[in-house]
Amino acid sequence: MSTTASSPTRNGSVVPNVTMRTVTVKGLLRNRGRFALTAVAVAMSVAFFASVLLLTTSLRGTAERDIAAANAGIESVIRGREFDGELDGGPGTQTPRYELRTDTLDQAAAAAPDATLVGISSTPATLTTSDGDIIVASGLRTRVETWVTDPALNTHHLVDGRPPQDPTEVVIERRLASAEGLAIGDSLGVATDRAAITATVTGIADFAAVAGSPTSALVFVSHDTNLLDPALLNRIVVAFDDSAASTADIETALADDAQTIVTGGADYVTELQRDAIQQTSFISTFLTFFAVIALIAGTTIIYNTFVISVAQRTKEIAMLRSIGARRSQILRSVLGEAALIGVIASTLGVAAGLVLYRGMVALFRAIGLSFLSTSPTYSLTSLMIPFAIGVAVTILSALMPARRAASVAPMEALRDQAVDSSRESRTRSIASYLLLAVTVTVAVAAFATGSGTYGLTATGAGLLALIVAGPLLVTFTSKTLGWLAARIGGEPGRIAKVNLSRNPRRSASTSFSLSLGLGLMVMFTAIAASFSGGVADDIEAGLNADTVLTPVATGGPGGTTLALPDDLVTAVADTQGVVASTSLDLATGSVDDKPNLIGLVDPASFAELYDADTTAGSIAELSDGDIAVSEAAELSIGDTVTVAFTDGDTATLTVSAVFTRAIPTPDESPQYIIDRATAPDLDTTTVTVLATTDQTTSTNDTLEAAARQAGAVQVLTKTEYVDSVSSGSNDFRNFVYALLGVALLISLVGIANTSMMSINERRREIGVMRAIGTTAQQVRSIIRVESVLLAVHGCLLGIGLGLGAAASLIALLGGNEGLNLLIPWQSMAILAVSGVIAGAAASAWPAWKGSRADMLDAIASE
Amino acid sequence: MPDAARSCGADCSDMIPVDRLATACTSTPTAPAAAAVRNASKIYGSGDSEVRALDDVTVSFESGRFTAIMGPSGSGKSTLMHCAAGLDRLTSGTATIAGTDLESLSDRDLTLLRREKVGFIFQSFNLLPALTAAENIVLPVTIGGNAVDTGTFDRVVDVLGIRSRLDHRPSELSGGQQQRVAVARALVSRPAIIFGDEPTGNLDSQTGAEILSFMQHTVRATGQTIAMVTHDPSAAAYADRVIFVKDGQVVDEMLAPTADRVYDLMKAITR
Numbered sequence A: 001m002s003t004t005a006s007s008p009t010r011n012g013s014v015v016p017n018v019t020m021r022t023v024t025v026k027g028l029l030r031n032r033g034r035f036a037l038t039a040v041a042v043a044m045s046v047a048f049f050a051s052v053l054l055l056t057t058s059l060r061g062t063a064e065r066d067i068a069a070a071n072a073g074i075e076s077v078i079r080g081r082e083f084d085g086e087l088d089g090g091p092g093t094q095t096p097r098y099e100l101r102t103d104t105l106d107q108a109a110a111a112a113p114d115a116t117l118v119g120i121s122s123t124p125a126t127l128t129t130s131d132g133d134i135i136v137a138s139g140l141r142t143r144v145e146t147w148v149t150d151p152a153l154n155t156h157h158l159v160d161g162r163p164p165q166d167p168t169e170v171v172i173e174r175r176l177a178s179a180e181g182l183a184i185g186d187s188l189g190v191a192t193d194r195a196a197i198t199a200t201v202t203g204i205a206d207f208a209a210v211a212g213s214p215t216s217a218l219v220f221v222s223h224d225t226n227l228l229d230p231a232l233l234n235r236i237v238v239a240f241d242d243s244a245a246s247t248a249d250i251e252t253a254l255a256d257d258a259q260t261i262v263t264g265g266a267d268y269v270t271e272l273q274r275d276a277i278q279q280t281s282f283i284s285t286f287l288t289f290f291a292v293i294a295l296i297a298g299t300t301i302i303y304n305t306f307v308i309s310v311a312q313r314t315k316e317i318a319m320l321r322s323i324g325a326r327r328s329q330i331l332r333s334v335l336g337e338a339a340l341i342g343v344i345a346s347t348l349g350v351a352a353g354l355v356l357y358r359g360m361v362a363l364f365r366a367i368g369l370s371f372l373s374t375s376p377t378y379s380l381t382s383l384m385i386p387f388a389i390g391v392a393v394t395i396l397s398a399l400m401p402a403r404r405a406a407s408v409a410p411m412e413a414l415r416d417q418a419v420d421s422s423r424e425s426r427t428r429s430i431a432s433y434l435l436l437a438v439t440v441t442v443a444v445a446a447f448a449t450g451s452g453t454y455g456l457t458a459t460g461a462g463l464l465a466l467i468v469a470g471p472l473l474v475t476f477t478s479k480t481l482g483w484l485a486a487r488i489g490g491e492p493g494r495i496a497k498v499n500l501s502r503n504p505r506r507s508a509s510t511s512f513s514l515s516l517g518l519g520l521m522v523m524f525t526a527i528a529a530s531f532s533g534g535v536a537d538d539i540e541a542g543l544n545a546d547t548v549l550t551p552v553a554t555g556g557p558g559g560t561t562l563a564l565p566d567d568l569v570t571a572v573a574d575t576q577g578v579v580a581s582t583s584l585d586l587a588t589g590s591v592d593d594k595p596n597l598i599g600l601v602d603p604a605s606f607a608e609l610y611d612a613d614t615t616a617g618s619i620a621e622l623s624d625g626d627i628a629v630s631e632a633a634e635l636s637i638g639d640t641v642t643v644a645f646t647d648g649d650t651a652t653l654t655v656s657a658v659f660t661r662a663i664p665t666p667d668e669s670p671q672y673i674i675d676r677a678t679a680p681d682l683d684t685t686t687v688t689v690l691a692t693t694d695q696t697t698s699t700n701d702t703l704e705a706a707a708r709q710a711g712a713v714q715v716l717t718k719t720e721y722v723d724s725v726s727s728g729s730n731d732f733r734n735f736v737y738a739l740l741g742v743a744l745l746i747s748l749v750g751i752a753n754t755s756m757m758s759i760n761e762r763r764r765e766i767g768v769m770r771a772i773g774t775t776a777q778q779v780r781s782i783i784r785v786e787s788v789l790l791a792v793h794g795c796l797l798g799i800g801l802g803l804g805a806a807a808s809l810i811a812l813l814g815g816n817e818g819l820n821l822l823i824p825w826q827s828m829a830i831l832a833v834s835g836v837i838a839g840a841a842a843s844a845w846p847a848w849k850g851s852r853a854d855m856l857d858a859i860a861s862e
Numbered sequence B: 001m002p003d004a005a006r007s008c009g010a011d012c013s014d015m016i017p018v019d020r021l022a023t024a025c026t027s028t029p030t031a032p033a034a035a036a037v038r039n040a041s042k043i044y045g046s047g048d049s050e051v052r053a054l055d056d057v058t059v060s061f062e063s064g065r066f067t068a069i070m071g072p073s074g075s076g077k078s079t080l081m082h083c084a085a086g087l088d089r090l091t092s093g094t095a096t097i098a099g100t101d102l103e104s105l106s107d108r109d110l111t112l113l114r115r116e117k118v119g120f121i122f123q124s125f126n127l128l129p130a131l132t133a134a135e136n137i138v139l140p141v142t143i144g145g146n147a148v149d150t151g152t153f154d155r156v157v158d159v160l161g162i163r164s165r166l167d168h169r170p171s172e173l174s175g176g177q178q179q180r181v182a183v184a185r186a187l188v189s190r191p192a193i194i195f196g197d198e199p200t201g202n203l204d205s206q207t208g209a210e211i212l213s214f215m216q217h218t219v220r221a222t223g224q225t226i227a228m229v230t231h232d233p234s235a236a237a238y239a240d241r242v243i244f245v246k247d248g249q250v251v252d253e254m255l256a257p258t259a260d261r262v263y264d265l266m267k268a269i270t271r
């Protein structure tokens, strides 16, 4: 390099050696603004991608490491056997297991004489502070478990204080302590379906190296607690110590018991790790999905930036060509610029990703999703991959514009530009019209037939049309919406309208990412609304009670279904002023060998307070040996089904009623209902209490008091209850919104970016406009209207596609569950309005910048 | 208004070197000035890099006259024009358009004043590429929400011979046609004064001559005021008056110029 650098002339002046590289670098430096905008787009996409990757790898890494460490001392585990088959249900739903009873512990102990065997009981619990506020442990399920005194068998170890020694003492996980500001000596309300107590915190415990276990927030109690059922165990953990016995011996001893299963320590750890990863894999998949969406949004921005920057430099490039630069040199120059930007921006992006990662963890915790209980792992790969993707995407995005740059004819140097005069290619416009025609035709067919397959085809074609026919659609919008803008906004509106369509390709790709992000948001909203809305409508129609008692939800996705204590059911029934009451219990079991949720009721009182709308038979007349099934189960009166319960009993039941309405539960609605008398000894979970009351204040007060006594129970009126059902699973929705928000943010940056670059490009003409009497404010409104038009265009297309996708999916998936598309007009309006506001916001800086364009610059002859 | 009217009569003796004092002050001492600057200075930068682009200049552009501004490159012609037209602000001194002092105006009011009183013809045409020729022409009027005077529009369009091109985009027009459109744009709002910075600099001499004679005709027929910067003595010859600028100062003036006389005087100045 230094040999070819510069050569001095005879009389001493230095002749610089100007290579193409010099031109590239100097060009970049001179156009720092352009450089910065592209870099921001790249950095944002990389940052999002990096943070997601960090999140998923650290979720996985810590889960594996910590679980292995915490369970190292456990050599054998005895649990209730799982039901065969997959339980269908949302994330977090677990396959039911048979009950494990204390007598199994005795049997096993006999088989392994000198070994240490500890039976652990565990049950969901609600925690309240001393003020009576429910602790929403970062969305984790809160559980009570027996404290294991043998350190080798305890997954937790005390970091402070001492173990619980009597029924009023508890040890809590450190994250609970730090999140709630609880210290040793503080009191804590703990409620299960057996009892509600006020306990004293005597110790703080850690799970392996971290502050809490991966899936639940735990509170530990002594063996003699009354919060847990003494006869029921969750698992038995074994350390053989000096014993000659092994896992195999226990297995042999329990061989006759088909409802228990013995697992070796290593297998147990593998299983826990797998479960933990599976629990987070749902979230990982989701995150990755959105990272890809964000990357697509980012790529369109990067692509746009290069297209514009090449357009802006057409003259410069043509000049270079006319003085002898070869096409390949121009190509390399543009790609070199891309590579440089890619490297710098990706580095920044990875750094920002680290920050964003912390932010995301905080955000997820704030909205009640804490899968991220564990500490982060930073691996080199999780930083290198986003970096490499960032660089690659930048270079690839620049490839087409670079080729266009290389094809600039020297002639262009002499021409005035700033308008995309190149007509769309014939093939493209034919394809555009064809795609639009197909979309419309199939969509009409879908409406006519109600077929989800047609709908999905139409949506797919629409998405393709959005890409191919984008410029055509922009032109159309400019003509229609633009006309409106011109009517309302006067001259600036009219100029904005013209500007929108002067570069339809650019406008189209700018709005594409917005359509994509918003479309997905609309799709999720509509689907969520349809699911919970359908249930809400059913309950609204079927509920004859005026008061509903239901657990306060404290969980994340999959949620906690806390049990209502039996005492509460009696208390409600005994309350003066309660005319009628009934309760609904849930149990897991299998129906014809398929794991399922089963509702247990007192048929007469339940049917009185809830009309499940039977098409055949009657729930009120359900008796021992009968079963009522939902329409979706596709069974008819007289069919028989075999039901297996978790306590090992099985029963052959005859279908005596078919109902169509959803059953009021906090989570999933059971498809089967039986008389409680069918399984009198089964350990079930009471989830809903319905009551008809005299509706006086005193009755309500009594109920409220009983609810407070029981812990995390809310007393709702019918309206309140229906509302709470239709608002659905907020946690999940918030989560999706948070992610889509990021994708939308990126597309808004895209709008700002494109707008900014267009302003740069149009500095001259803005200057002229200012000179001949356009006020700064008019310039601002032109730019703002342009941007808003583009945002509205993107939003409308996005909403259209999103609704199309939602309708099709509902038709496909929900058909047999009798789901109908419910369009959440309110959310839709909010989304549309915020799209417009965001469009205006995105143009704030460009508008300001544009209104300050220097008139003298503009009119200076070149 | 009285201020502007008085300016020339009172101050001309300071402004023009005595040895070259021609017929300057005697020309039309009472004609009202469409635009004027008094004791105008414009300094770019500061300290070592300070450039005094205008140095205590006083000049007025009287109504109904076609004034040409000439001078060597870098002498301050464009700066003078920008400041007089309200595109840029003076460092010191005053600038007026149709009697209104520009210094006291806000950016918005200045813009509104330009919209109403000033027209521009630029060297590189500077039409808005997205608008058609007709749209470009009416823009100064419509941007203010006003209705275009169709009579004026028709007359201007016909005289300039661009009727058949009205629906074309600038990129579909020749340079000469574009400049005609630009001239029409400057005229259509019937401004108090039109400024042009080398308006024919990018045109061939034939087309340039057509445009210039149209400008001359407009001044004579309608009393329009035009001030134009040019490097070309034969272009300056279309004007009623030529002022000569050197090193930020007005150094001479010539009435009823001819190309030869202007050429000679320019040679004398640059020497």
Ligand SMILES: Nc1ncnc2c1ncn2[C@@H]1O[C@H](COP(=O)(O)OP(=O)(O)OP(=O)(O)O)[C@@H](O)[C@H]1O
Pocket: B044, B045, B051, B052, B053, B071, B072, B073, B074, B075, B076, B077, B078, B079, B080
């Ligand atoms: N924005 C600016 N910053 C600094 N100096 C400037 C600026 N604009 C003009 N100048 C300087 O002011 C002086 C006058 O410039 P001006 O553009 O008015 O000259 P001109 O007579 O129009 O020249 P030309 O005939 O070449 O167009 C020159 O020395 C120029 O370098």
Ligand SMILES: [Mg+2]
Pocket: B077, B078, B079, B197
């Ligand atoms: Mg100049």
